[in-house]
Amino acid sequence: MNQIILHHYPFSTFSEKVRTALGYKGLAYQSVEIAGLPPRPLLAPLTGGYRRAPVLQVGADIYCDTNIILPALDRLHPAKPLYPKGSEGVAQGLGFAWERQMWVPTIGVLVHYIGEHIPPEFIKDRKEGYLMIDISKEAMAPQFAQHLQFVRGQLAWLKQALAARPFLFGDAPSAADLACWQTIFLLRKNCPPEVDALLGLAPLVPWYERIAAFGHGLPTTATAEAAFEAARAAQPAPVTHLAPNGDPGGLLAGCPVVVTPDDNARVPVRGTLVAASDTEVIVHRRDAQAGDLHIHFPRLGFDVVAA
Numbered sequence: 001m002n003q004i005i006l007h008h009y010p011f012s013t014f015s016e017k018v019r020t021a022l023g024y025k026g027l028a029y030q031s032v033e034i035a036g037l038p039p040r041p042l043l044a045p046l047t048g049g050y051r052r053a054p055v056l057q058v059g060a061d062i063y064c065d066t067n068i069i070l071p072a073l074d075r076l077h078p079a080k081p082l083y084p085k086g087s088e089g090v091a092q093g094l095g096f097a098w099e100r101q102m103w104v105p106t107i108g109v110l111v112h113y114i115g116e117h118i119p120p121e122f123i124k125d126r127k128e129g130y131l132m133i134d135i136s137k138e139a140m141a142p143q144f145a146q147h148l149q150f151v152r153g154q155l156a157w158l159k160q161a162l163a164a165r166p167f168l169f170g171d172a173p174s175a176a177d178l179a180c181w182q183t184i185f186l187l188r189k190n191c192p193p194e195v196d197a198l199l200g201l202a203p204l205v206p207w208y209e210r211i212a213a214f215g216h217g218l219p220t221t222a223t224a225e226a227a228f229e230a231a232r233a234a235q236p237a238p239v240t241h242l243a244p245n246g247d248p249g250g251l252l253a254g255c256p257v258v259v260t261p262d263d264n265a266r267v268p269v270r271g272t273l274v275a276a277s278d279t280e281v282i283v284h285r286r287d288a289q290a291g292d293l294h295i296h297f298p299r300l301g302f303d304v305v306a307a
């Protein structure tokens with residue numbers, strides 16, 4: 001089997017979610033460090049332009065978005081599931097909803113503490129190419145009170161849910177735990193310790209530490225060139241887990257499609273539909289240098305339309 005390659009950067013908290021999933025599963029992988037903002041010249045041809053981090057690669061199969069990366073890890077390495085049996089649907093839905101709603105308010109709390117240290121070129125990139133909002137401390141300050149209320153309101157139910165069990169679904173962690181954990185990680189990792197009191201995090205600390213203890217698995221440093229060569233040398237894996245022509249919107253395999261995130265970093269990825277379901281979509285692209293690629297996206301959070 002082709003090796004797992006993770007394209008990521010250290011301060012990317014969605015990447016931390018995947019690193020921690022790899023840690024929980026105890027998996028070995030090649031770690032390719034990418035820049036914290038574009039250009040990423042050897043990654044963009046593999047993703048067809050999708051610009052967010054992280055990206056997981058297995059040969060010529062490219063997984064964009066943590067909500068397809070974690071299911072792919074479970075499919076390829078079923079031991080220690082991230083979607084524990086019986087809780088798969090809730091783990092998916094809860095993780096998606098939490099991240100979607102918490103991301104901007106969490107950044108609001110982050111910049112309240114450390115906004116003055118964020119370089120102007122980073123703020124410009126996040127405004128023009130990613131979130132389409134100004135995340136400078138001054139621009140976010142008027143909403144700080146609302147962001148804080150929102151984050152505390154979400155944390156309140158998380159605290160209730162975790163009061164009587166080690167993880168959200170019992171004794172084993174799930175993708176939902178990792179989704180909730182990663183936004184808290186962003187704050188605890190970067191803000192001064194006062195953030196714990198501001199957010200009332202104390203009851204969550206044992207759960208937080210249990211997840212942090214999973215570590216990052218077994219990474220080996222690799223170059224972007226080596227990852228690109230791995231894609232070029234491989235062929236996409238045959239798709240056996242999705243029904244042919246199973247697209248709920250009626251798109252047929254072989255038809256040209258455009259896949260675009262529906263929230264931020266809305267760069268369209270063009271290709272030919274390989275297979276789709278209510279939960280995922282796979283697109284074929286042929287890159288002049290990298291050759292044939294299958295690019296995998298979650299369905300929820302992306303618009304898929306005929307080209």
Ligand SMILES: N[C@@H](CCC(=O)N[C@@H](CS)C(=O)NCC(=O)O)C(=O)O
Nearest residue numbers: 012013014051052053065066067130
């Ligand atoms: N829904 C995406 C969100 C990924 C995301 O927003 N990642 C951040 C980094 S933590 C990002 O891509 N920032 C802009 C960039 O790095 O280009 C996922 O689950 O992977």
